[in-house]
Amino acid sequence: MAQGYLSVILHAHLPYIRPARRHAGDAEIWFYERALECYLPLIRVLDHLQRDGVRTRLTLSLSPTLIALMRDEIIRERLIAHVNRMVELSARELNRTALLPALREPAGTYHLRLLHLQNALTQRCGGELLGAFREMEARGQVELITGPASHAFLPGMLAMQPQAARCQIRLGLDAFESAFGHRPGGFWLPECAYTPELDEILGTEGVGYIVVDGRALERASTPAFHGIHAPVYCPSGVAAFGRDRDAACLPGCNAYGHPTDPLFRDNRRDIADDLPLDYLRPYLPDPNTRIPTGARYHRIGTTEDGSDVYQRKAALNRAAEHAEGFMRDRMHRAQNLAWKMDRPPLFVCAYDMHVFGQRWFEGTEYLDYLLRKVHFDQNVLETVTPGEYLHRHRCNQMTTPAVSSWADEGYFDQWVGPDTAWVYQHLSRAVRVMRELTESVSEQDGGDEGKDIGQDQEAQDASPEGLGHPEANDNDLQTRALRAAARQLVLAQSGDWVTLLQNPQHAEYARTRLHLHLSNFARLASQIRARQIKSGDIEALERDWPIFGEICPDAYR
Amino acid sequence: MKDPLANLLYPGEPTTATELTLLPVSPRRVLAAWPVLKGNGNGASGAGGNGHDPEHEAPRGDAKGLCLRIREVRDTELGGEVPGQQWSFDLADGQTGCLVELERPGLTVRAELVAPPGTNGAVPLARSRRVRLPSPEPVTGEGPIRWMIFERNGLA
Numbered sequence: 055m056a057q058g059y060l061s062v063i064l065h066a067h068l069p070y071i072r073p074a075r076r077h078a079g080d081a082e083i084w085f086y087e088r089a090l091e092c093y094l095p096l097i098r099v100l101d102h103l104q105r106d107g108v109r110t111r112l113t114l115s116l117s118p119t120l121i122a123l124m125r126d127e128i129i130r131e132r133l134i135a136h137v138n139r140m141v142e143l144s145a146r147e148l149n150r151t152a153l154l155p156a157l158r159e160p161a162g163t164y165h166l167r168l169l170h171l172q173n174a175l176t177q178r179c180g181g182e183l184l185g186a187f188r189e190m191e192a193r194g195q196v197e198l199i200t201g202p203a204s205h206a207f208l209p210g211m212l213a214m215q216p217q218a219a220r221c222q223i224r225l226g227l228d229a230f231e232s233a234f235g236h237r238p239g240g241f242w243l244p245e246c247a248y249t250p251e252l253d254e255i256l257g258t259e260g261v262g263y264i265v266v267d268g269r270a271l272e273r274a275s276t277p278a279f280h281g282i283h284a285p286v287y288c289p290s291g292v293a294a295f296g297r298d299r300d301a302a303c304l305p306g307c308n309a310y311g312h313p314t315d316p317l318f319r320d321n322r323r324d325i326a327d328d329l330p331l332d333y334l335r336p337y338l339p340d341p342n343t344r345i346p347t348g349a350r351y352h353r354i355g356t357t358e359d360g361s362d363v364y365q366r367k368a369a370l371n372r373a374a375e376h377a378e379g380f381m382r383d384r385m386h387r388a389q390n391l392a393w394k395m396d397r398p399p400l401f402v403c404a405y406d407m408h409v410f411g412q413r414w415f416e417g418t419e420y421l422d423y424l425l426r427k428v429h430f431d432q433n434v435l436e437t438v439t440p441g442e443y444l445h446r447h448r449c450n451q452m453t454t455p456a457v458s459s460w461a462d463e464g465y466f467d468q469w470v471g472p473d474t475a476w477v478y479q480h481l482s483r484a485v486r487v488m489r490e491l492t493e494s495v496s497e498q499d500g501g502d503e504g505k506d507i508g509q510d511q512e513a514q515d516a517s518p519e520g521l522g523h524p525e526a527n528d529n530d531l532q533t534r535a536l537r538a539a540a541r542q543l544v545l546a547q548s549g550d551w552v553t554l555l556q557n558p559q560h561a562e563y564a565r566t567r568l569h570l571h572l573s574n575f576a577r578l579a580s581q582i583r584a585r586q587i588k589s590g591d592i593e594a595l596e597r598d599w600p601i602f603g604e605i606c607p608d609a610y611r
Numbered sequence: 612m613k614d615p616l617a618n619l620l621y622p623g624e625p626t627t628a629t630e631l632t633l634l635p636v637s638p639r640r641v642l643a644a645w646p647v648l649k650g651n652g653n654g655a656s657g658a659g660g661n662g663h664d665p666e667h668e669a670p671r672g673d674a675k676g677l678c679l680r681i682r683e684v685r686d687t688e689l690g691g692e693v694p695g696q697q698w699s700f701d702l703a704d705g706q707t708g709c710l711v712e713l714e715r716p717g718l719t720v721r722a723e724l725v726a727p728p729g730t731n732g733a734v735p736l737a738r739s740r741r742v743r744l745p746s747p748e749p750v751t752g753e754g755p756i757r758w759m760i761f762e763r764n765g766l767a
Contacts, residue, residue, distance in 0.1 A: 213634035213642075249635070273746065276754045291761040452759040457635060457745035465637035465745060472710055476614035479644045479708040482632050487621045565615050572619055580622040 056436035058388025059400040059443060060428060061295070062421075063265060065242050066093070066407035067117035067205050069550040069567070070601050073128040081563060083345050085123050086136040089183060091348060092411035094171045095418040097179065097186045100195055103422065108429045111437040113197045114187065114407070115242040117205050118229035119548070122601045124184040125233065134181055136339065141168045143337040143347055147325070156363045160351040163366045188234060197439035200230035201242035203602060204548040207469050209249040209457070211547060214482040217489060218547065220255050221609040225544065227259060228604040239263065239441040244549050245469060246270075246297060246404070246460035250288075253454070257290025263440045264294050265404050266455050269464045271296040273456035280451070283391060283399035285443065287452045294455045295440050301384070301403040302460070304414070305376035309462075311409030311417075316355020317372045319364050319415040325349045350415075373416040377423035378431075385434040397447050400438075404460075474552045480572055481547055485610070487579050488543050492610045495536060495582065499529070535587045538595045539578040540607040545599065546571035631722055631737040638716030638747040643679055644708040645724055645737055676727030677702045677736075679709055684719045684741055692741075717746035 068088065071081045103110045116124075123129050144165040151157040179186045190196045202208060202222035211219040223241070230238050239262040243252075246267045256264065263285065271278035271286060271294065278286050282296035306315035313319070324346045326334060335341045353369065356362045384401050391399040410417030428435050438446075461468040470478065546568060554564035574595060581587045634642040679702055683695030695718075700709060713720070720742055723735040 210634060213632050214644075273749050276756060277749065279756050287759050287761055291759075293761070448760045449758050450761075452757045463637065466635070467637050467640065470634060470636045470642050470710070475642050475644075475708055475710050476616075478634065478642060479614070480616055480619065482644050483621050483624055483707075486630065487623050490623055569616055569619070572616060576619060576621050583623045 056398055057392045057434045058384065058398050058436070059438045060384060060435045061111075061113065061400060061402045061438050061440055061443065062425075063113040063115065063402065063404040063440070064096075064407035064410065065115040065117075065201075065404065066120055067115075067201070067244070067550075068120045068123060069548050070119040070122055070204065070545060070599075072598055073126065073132070080343070080345075082129070082132070083136075083339065085129060086133055087346065087348065088408055088412055089133055089175075090137060090140065090168075090171060091415075092408050092418070093183050094174050094179075095411045096407070096421075097183070097190075098170065098174050099418050099422045100190055101174075101178065103425055104190075104193065104195055106426075108426055109437070110195050110425050110429075111197070111439045111442060112195065112425075113199060113240065113439045113441075115199045115201060115240075116187065116230075117201050117242070118203050118226045119205060119601070121184065121200070121229060121233045124182070126600070130181050132339075134175060137168070137172050137175055139337045139339075140348060141165075141172050143334070144168045144349060147349060156361065157351050160364045160366065161349070164349055164351075184233060191234070197239065197441050198230075198234060199238040199240035199242055200226050201244055202226045203229060204544050205244045205550060206544075206547040207244055207247055207466075207549040207552065208252055209247050209466060210470065210478050210481070210549075211485075212249060212251050212255075214478070215485045215489060215610075216251075216255065217610045218481075218485045219252065220259070221540070222544065222547065223255055223259050223261070224609055225602055225605055227261075229602060232604055240265070246458070247466060247469070248294070248455055248459070249457045250275075250454050253288040253290045253292060256292045257288070261292050263444065264292060265297055265402065265440070266294045267458045267460045267464060268296040268299050270294065270455035270458035271453075273458070275454040275456075276451075278451060278453060280395055280399070282402065283395065284397065284447070285400070285440070285450055286455065287450050289452065289454060293440070293444055293450065295400070295402045295443075296455075297404045297460060298401050301380075301401055302405065304405070304409065304417075304420075305380055306372065307409070307414055311406060311413045313354060313414045313416070315372055315376075316353065317365070317369045318354055319350055319369060320352045320354045320362075321350060321413065321415060323350055323352045325351070369416050370419055373420040374423045377420050377427055381424060381427050381432065381435065385432055388434055398436075400443060402440075469549065469552050471556075474555055477552055477555070477568065480568070481543075484543055484546065484572060484575055488540060488575075488607070489610045491539065491579055491582055492536065492607045495532060496608075496611065531587050531589055531592065532582065532585075534592050534596070535578055535582050536607040537605050538592050538599075539575050539582065540605050540610065541599055541602050542571045542575040542578065542595070544602060544605065546575065631724055631739040633720070633722050633739040633742040635742055635744045636710070638745050639713045640710060641681070641713065641720065641722075641742065641744060642708065642710050643681075643722050643739065677706075678725045678727070679711070680723045680725055680735075681711055681713065682721050682723065684721055713744070717744055717748070719743040 068085055071085065073082060147161045148165055151161040175181060187198060191198045203225035206222045208219050211222055227237055237260060241261040241264050243264050246265060248266045248270050268282040271282055282298055285293045285295045287293055303309050304311060306318060307313050326344045326347045338345060351364055352362045353364045388399050410421055428437055458464050459466055551564040551568050554560040631643060631645045636642055679700045681698045684692050685695045700711060722739040724737040725735050
């Protein structure tokens with residue numbers, strides 16, 4: 055039996071992006087970048103681990119909006135086109151760098167990598183990333199979990215109306231089930247933001263476990279007996295796993311997962327910034343807009359002779375050293391803790407998945423080395439998923455974790471600050487309107503019960519505006535309008551907007567999206583209240599935002 | 612920062628302040644938000660401060676003189692509660708939210724929106740639920756440790 059458990063949890067999320075009509079917009083590119091730099095390399099790593107007989111237990115959290123993007127046919131087609139274009143560009147780069155000895159090697163390495171990833175996407179995944187994750191789950195290599203529907207900041211939702219939080223959680227679980235055919239065992243809390251009032255909702259929605267910041271256990275109502283090295287049960291029975299903050303800072307990277315080791319690739323220097331637009335144009339989705347190509351040939355630091363050209367082999371060797379160091383450190387801690395505990399201590403290493411490969415180019419290889427080393431080079435640590443842990447250790451302490459998040463200070467300042475508080479006010483107002491709408495529609499339906507058609511006709515004739523009561527199929531239209539309104543509200547509640555508002559580069563996009571969803575919502579609310587629903591408007595919104603088909607406005611009542 | 616969506620109206624929104632939301636942000640900070648008030652129909656203004664910051668003032672409205680009161684709540688041994696210290700913040704016309712910094716961390720508080728004297732008297736327009744701000748200190752209690760076995764649904 056192992057003396058310690060290592061539970062690696064990778065969380066991936068992107069806001070839902072409506073595919074642009076003609077070509078991929080800026081936000082849509084985020085998905086293609088992440089697919090190419092993170093999801094596909096991770097799938098390759100896990101396939102290779104499986105092929106080589108490495109026992110791996112990894113937890114992957116895929117947000118419902120990301121799942122929807124992976125299922126979207128337009129996005130899938132455009133992803134393949136994007137990868138093909140990048141492969142063509144990298145091939146052209148071989149010609150351009152043929153006479154530049156310093157850059158020839160990194161350009162060749164990058165081209166080869168892209169060919170592998172292209173093959174992984176088209177041959178291995180058949181163009182569908184979600185299928186690969188499904189397969190990895192079926193073979194027991196990963197445990198898949200999800201989070202709130204649109205990655206809403208749940209303590210904020212809860213403060214507005216408990217129904218808002220419940221709707222986010224229920225819809226997230228439903229969307230996951232629709233994609234994978236089963237409910238997830240675990241539930242990812244965006245930003246690891248937890249407040250004890252969430253517990254009852256999580257419990258009644260059937261959530262098995264959550265991941266909280268380690269400080270939530272350290273400051274729990276009764277301090278966690280094993281600290282962060284064992285989960286606790288919240289009063290509802292939901293298990294809370296405490297994130298190990300020491301493990302959260304990856305070796306060779308800063309606290310946000312950006313590499314700092316001088317041997318690692320410098321992600322800030324992309325050929326898209328240096329080369330003429332005419333050269334890049336054939337490979338850009340929008341011929342007039344530069345986007346990062348991913349072709350980056352420089353490292354963070356310089357060598358003694360002043361060269362800053364990226365050397366792949368040296369970088370990978372360093373990543374392997376970091377993996378070794380990380381593992382040895384956890385082994386040492388596990389051995390120190392093991393005699394104090396009635397079970398092997400657990401280290402919950404939860405990260406943003408996009409650190410691996412996207413922010414930190416060598417990150418996926420680091421993960422590969424770490425999992426191989428844990429399997430082959432020692433017998434102290436064993437990888438487990440939280441679900442697997444709970445099967446092995448059913449008896450756990452019961453306590454109430456404290457208010458917390460994974461922010462530096464451990465609270466919510468990062469998401470509810472002077473510059474972003476207005477967002478919650480709008481969402482709070484919209485949620486109240488949504489609740490009133492669902493209640494009033496329900497009362498109308500209830501009030502209509504028992505009436506016959508003649509009574510309806512009389513009412514229609516007596517109507518001063520001549521609008522009268524809806525026709526028979528208007529109930530269906532009303533339901534669709536309510537669902538469309540709820541969908542717009544859920545999209546407006548995405549926690550991304552608050553985060554992006556604080557980034558000058560993306561603040562305008564966040565404001566535009568918030569305005570779009572809230573004004574769509576307000577327009578629908580107006581139509582529903584006036585009982586003058588425009589079917590064309592509903593159809594356009596259903597067509598443009600094909601997500602959350604499972605949405606049930608009744609959750610707001 | 613001003614609310615860029617200040618002119619957005621929500622049809623059917625209650626026009627009286629019937630609900631006041633408190634969101635704990637950190638051990639000493641709490642966000643208070645309330646629906647648009649009757650008469651200041653131009654919508655929300657930005658949150659922040661105690662309403663004196665001209666940047667946060669809404670363009671028009673007639674809810675001048677409103678006051679946000681944050682009241683500390685202490686539990687009694689008999690299970691009731693008694694009011695403790697109280698802090699008042701003047702609100703700008705049209706303001707629908709406020710990020711409040713309290714003097715001490717980890718308090719349990721309620722909030723009230725109070726109309727200016729002579730309009731609705733001293734009757735609060737809205738009251739929030741009771742909210743406990745997180746304590747920055749680790750719990751030092753020596754309460755009994757309870758161990759449980761749960762069979763959760765949905766576990767892999």
